[in-house]
Amino acid sequence: xxxxxxxxxxxxxxxxxxxxxxxxxxxxxxxxxxxxxxxxxxxxxxxxxxxxxxxxxxxxxxxxxxxxxxxxxxxxxxxxxxxxxxxxxxxxxxxxxxxxxxxxxxxxxxxxxxxxxxxxxxxxxxxxxxxxxxxxxxxxxxxxxxxxxxxxxxxxxxxxxxxxxxxxxxxxxxxxxxxxxxxxxxx
Numbered sequence: 001x002x003x004x005x006x007x008x009x010x011x012x013x014x015x016x017x018x019x020x021x022x023x024x025x026x027x028x029x030x031x032x033x034x035x036x037x038x039x040x041x042x043x044x045x046x047x048x049x050x051x052x053x054x055x056x057x058x059x060x061x062x063x064x065x066x067x068x069x070x071x072x073x074x075x076x077x078x079x080x081x082x083x084x085x086x087x088x089x090x091x092x093x094x095x096x097x098x099x100x101x102x103x104x105x106x107x108x109x110x111x112x113x114x115x116x117x118x119x120x121x122x123x124x125x126x127x128x129x130x131x132x133x134x135x136x137x138x139x140x141x142x143x144x145x146x147x148x149x150x151x152x153x154x155x156x157x158x159x160x161x162x163x164x165x166x167x168x169x170x171x172x173x174x175x176x177x178x179x180x181x182x183x184x185x186x187x
Contacts, residue, residue: 015054016047023182031070031154037132047089057108059146061153072150076132086143088127097122105159112176
């Protein structure tokens with residue numbers, strides 16, 4: 001988006017931040033709004049991007065790296081050097097499309113688990129960019145899904161909480177060493 005956040009899209013042997021996994025309480029805390037976008041917030045966003053690329057992710061929320069702030073980073077084209085990643089600070093979905101859409105989701109905090117989740121296909125989101133400027137973005141398809149998934153993290157919600165097929169969910173979690181008791185189904 002700007003020259004201030006130049007992050008190479010590559011895997012680092014030692015990413016700057018540590019990803020927390022399903023079952024860790026830090027993932028269930030509602031994140032706090034960022035009061036001021038400054039150098040420290042930009043540095044955090046940069047480290048989040050480096051950590052996300054190192055883990056082969058396309059989205060990462062600050063709570064996933066143990067930081068209780070409303071910041072998400074998204075890059076749906078991590079192999080495209082020309083595609084700039086998005087940094088969304090204090091993101092808020094202003095409107096949802098009316099068409100529900102099923103899609104497979106995974107999460108860096110639940111590695112190896114991929115399950116179908118129903119979400120609206122389109123959203124409009126308001127946020128501040130890495131320079132503190134207010135922005136709005138209309139997104140659909142994968143970008144919409146990733147932003148919704150990451151904003152859920154800011155509320156302490158994990159994608160597995162939204163999975164309707166309980167049998168598949170339990171089977172997948174058990175297969176990958178996660179406890180089905182860590183899921184908090186959305187009513």
